[in-house]
Amino acid sequence: MDLDSIECVSFSDGMDEDEIHLLHHHHSEFSSTKPRNGTTNHNNSVGPTVIAPATSVHELLECPVCTNSMYPPIHQCHNGHTLCSTCKTRVHNRCPTCRQELGDIRCLALEKVAESLELPCKYYSLGCPEISPYYSKLKHETVCNFRPYGCPYAGSECSVVGDIPFLVAHLRDDHKVDMHTGCTFNHRYVKSNPREVENATWMLTVFHCFGQYFCLHFEAFQLGMAPVYMAFLRFMGDENEARKYSYSLEVGGNGRKLMWEGMPRSVRDSHRNVRDSHDGLIIQRSIALFISGGDRKELKLRVTGRIWKEQQNPDARVCLPNLCS
Incomplete structure (x- = not known):
């Protein structure tokens, strides 16, 4: 699918001399x-x-x-x-x-x-x-690092659990999310009625790079009394592995630009926890409409970004970005 054509719309478990043997309760x-x-x-x-x-x-x-x-x-x-x-x-x-x-x-x-x-x-x-x-x-x-992961799709009450390869296939086949290879992205978010924040669907895209999988979320919700849009990245793996990566996001238009840089959160942490912690790029609706330009009756936002892996330089003792081409 052409990334520039992505559109988000509204939808609501014998004893012997040495050992006692016991079976776990399950x-x-x-x-x-x-x-x-x-x-x-x-x-x-x-x-x-x-x-x-x-x-x-x-x-x-x-x-x-x-x-x-x-x-x-x-x-x-x-x-x-x-x-x-x-x-x-x-x-x-x-x-x-x-x-x-x-x-x-x-x-x-x-x-x-x-x-x-x-x-x-x-x-x-x-x-x-x-x-x-x-x-x-x-x-x-x-x-336990071997405990299964929950499905990161937050658009429905999905109770599916499994390892990462299983969940990637589940997201692709059952939730029909967009799957992309590479560590750069360029998405366009279009909504004909930006006033309907409560029922605005969120967008999930899965990226495969550096041999890992990442989930890019983009959604609308109420922050207090203010309607906002938010974009953030989650890592499909444990938190200690997530810290090895960083990402940047940029939303721009009409001569304006908003930027965010941070580390992806592990899918061990629930989608709601990440969203409610505000750990991502948050855009107020008024600013989003201004960036969209036009008559402010339609939302058109372009979200671009990239993912990179931090590599420790033993001489300088700083992290250098290992960029994906």
């Missing part, structure tokens, strides 16, 4: 009993035990209501049935197994058992080799 998360990299624990020293799949201990640590792994405080009824603290409230203080009234009894023995265990990350099947103490597992999983 059975489907593990396809084998050891991590992908073949790492196993043959250390016979006293201490926390590396856990591989088995059912008995798994069942002890699984809440019978939500089926998630239980973390302190673990509650029990007078008959010894256990459940997690969240579900204790949900079942209105009645044991879901025997229907007896629940008091405030802690199952300290089970909490101690859990404290002695180590478990694979729930993203084991996606390649994560991490094995964490039971009580540290959830924290690791919130920042």
Whole structure:
């Protein structure tokens, strides 16, 4: 597609002498009993035990209501049935197994058992080799580099997740976004009724350069009481990788020019968070209409820019742009 012709319009988861084997609470998360990299624990020293799949201990640590792994405080009824603290409230203080009234009894023995265990990350099947103490597992999983990415398309409530190659194909085939190769861009945003800011669609274009993928967003929204337009770039990868790149944006016309330079934000950060942080080129509608020229009844904006990769110069100790031709 000719970049200059782009137009935006309106639309609303046996015990032996050395190891205890445990299956994580999501059975489907593990396809084998050891991590992908073949790492196993043959250390016979006293201490926390590396856990591989088995059912008995798994069942002890699984809440019978939500089926998630239980973390302190673990509650029990007078008959010894256990459940997690969240579900204790949900079942209105009645044991879901025997229907007896629940008091405030802690199952300290089970909490101690859990404290002695180590478990694979729930993203084991996606390649994560991490094995964490039971009580540290959830924290690791919130920042695990192998956790899937969410779809960066913000024009609909899309719940698709996956790795970057999968999401690139999803954006192209399901959301029909424009795909381009190269690190320079030249877009034209045209809107026949610029007063309809609330229903103005946003534009997403995916760029492939330096072996990575980037999402260019351009949209209209209300900033307080003022209608504005905003352009910003997101990196399809983790934040530490995003910092290796920079980009510039320029909007001009009618003898005027607005410029922005910054680092792309990772798609790990939600589209709304990036937009609400104002980390991009923001143009007030009045200025946008003035730049458009004409009778101010139609918005015509040209957004140009480029992406470059920062490379450290070991002699000068400064970052030099590695520009794409």
